[in-house]
Amino acid sequence: MCARKMHADEADIDVPLVRRLLAAQFPRWADLPVTAVDSAGTSNAMFRLGDDMVVRLPRVEGAVQDVAKEHRWLPRLAPSLPVAVPGPLGKGTPAEDYPWPWSVYRWLDGETPAVGRLAAxxxxxxxxxxxxxxLHRIEPADGPPSYRGRPLETRDGTTRATVAALDGIIDTDAAIAGWEAALQAPAWPGPAVWIHADLQPGNLLTVRGRLAAVIDFGCLGLGDPAVDMIVAWYLLPADARGVFRTAVGADDATWARGRGWALSIALDELRYYRETNPVMAAIARHVIEEVRTEQAHTAA
Incomplete structure (x- = not known):
């Protein structure tokens, strides 16, 4: 197996499976080396193919629809973006021993940034x-809605239930206070824009400390630009957040909603991955603490 399973309904994926799929559907690549990519990703399994390609297979049925979305939209968005994004090279079809579509992309060089150890x-x-x-400036055209494009308040019930489930694991009073503060922010008044909606460390690649690529566009779609503020708490130290906020021009309401999104997503991740994905769980704990600290400073 390529990694420990994280989901009850996760497919069995390994190197022999990838070799069989390639031999049947992309024989021109069948003789290239295939190696599992060490990743904390939760929706897809990745295998490096030769020197300059990567095979990406959904782990669960919920990630399947992202295959067609990425193949359709990434080539259209890429020319307008300042860093590299995955370039689709082939779209695989379901097979006898693997039930879903899958992808071959070009390999993107870089390393995942480490929280707390950023070079610059x-x-x-x-x-x-x-x-x-x-990304936010690209013409929305007929883009699909992101599942994280809904108003923040639609997550209220599930977020409160998640906080309750984490009682004894986190400071639940602080989490609820931070969540309620975010809910007080005015809603986004403008039209929906293109959002990545999952700008976490594992979806970024850096070279010599600078952003080189953004990957995993499974949450891509149209929605409130505040969702893309989450990277401020997921990755950036407090003294660099102001640089990011000023450069994106986030007003108080957008920043508050972004902080609420970061908190809500991190709470979900901590609850779900606490036992199965220690990397994701550690990042989630970091986000929850960063939000708590910033909220306390804001309220002071």
Missing amino acids: PRSLAADLAEFVTA
């Missing part, structure tokens, strides 16, 4: 702001 956090903050601004 203020420069990276500026890079992230440039990417977010460029």
